[in-house]
Amino acid sequence: MIRVAICEDEKETQCLIEDYVDNILNNINTEYKIQKYSSGEELLEGNLKDIDILLLDIQMGQINGMDTARKIREVDNKMEIIFITSLIDYVQEGYEVRAYRYLLKPIESEELKKHVLACIKEIEMNKNNYIVIKNNPNTYKIYSNEIKYIEVQKKQMSIYTINKSFDVRYSLGKIEKDLTLDKYVRCHKSFLVNLSYVENIKPNIAVLESGEEVPISRYRYKDVKEQFLKFLGETIC
Known part of the structure; x- marks a missing residue:
């Protein structure tokens, strides 16, 4: 199950992204769930542990996407974050919150697909990638x-x-x-x-x-x- 969240305050863009993501995940025959949020505040009030991939608009109202991502990283280090923006001025700040993928508006389906599939590949790889260290009398499984x-x-x-x-x-x-x-x-x-x-x-x-x-x-x-x-x-x- 891949759990995707879309946090975008423009309703038209939010619906467009949902349609694109729905089409992408349908075509790869995977179980998925899409959640939608209209503000950073609404997103932060939800259960962040239920999100694998977050499509996050940077330029939102009271709390912008970058500050939202910083708050997310205080409690979650695994979530894959894809920023949505009209400007590419935030790349350096993105490094701080381990968000390396950006979608420029107007959003193109193929560009979104490239990022979503890359995130899924990363998620699957991380789920199966761990080391086992035997240290008598303990055995540790470390991701x-x-x-x-x-x-x-x-x-x-x-x-x-x-x-x-x-x-x-x-x-x-x-x-x-x-x-x-x-x-x-x-x-x-x-x-x-x-x-x-x-x-x-x-x-x-x-x-x-x-x-x-x-x-x-x-x-x-x-x-x-x-x-x-x-x-x-x-x-x-």
């Missing part, structure tokens, strides 16, 4: 997309996720092989970072959306920055 960064000190590894951290005995080399997604980068001999949660790259640190800082070694800086820019470019396109 890869929830890992922000990993730190190793001697034989002790700390895995920091969006909700908690795990302290295990494991090697960084082995976990690099376990994490098959292309969004993880070794930024330091003792650190691995998930580019999805990186807001900014500086010469010696990766600044995460949460404000946490992960060190980048001097000789890895150029490569990390290139991978970060490539990651952003591939996500937006």
Whole structure:
């Protein structure tokens, strides 16, 4: 079941998007549910956990789409957000809320289809992508997309996720092989970072959306920055 929400204050545009999404999801033979909201306030009062993909207008009334997305990210890190806008001036702010996809008005069906299918692919991949670490007497199942960064000190590894951290005995080399997604980068001999949660790259640190800082070694800086820019470019396109 794919759960899509449309938050758009223009009724005509809202109905047009609903028709487009309905057609797209019908054609791929998947179960789905579409919810509609006319304001950020109305959306935030609903059950955000029931949304997989959110089509969110930026230029709305009292609370705009960008501020709505910031409030969503305080409680939900998994939702795929596609911004709807008449301007492309908000790209940099979109990085802050892990929203890399934009639909420009007037909305075209094929452009919407490209973004929706990409989001579905990401959702399915994340559902099936996890690592299992056996650490006697415990066994941990950790979803890869929830890992922000990993730190190793001697034989002790700390895995920091969006909700908690795990302290295990494991090697960084082995976990690099376990994490098959292309969004993880070794930024330091003792650190691995998930580019999805990186807001900014500086010469010696990766600044995460949460404000946490992960060190980048001097000789890895150029490569990390290139991978970060490539990651952003591939996500937006």
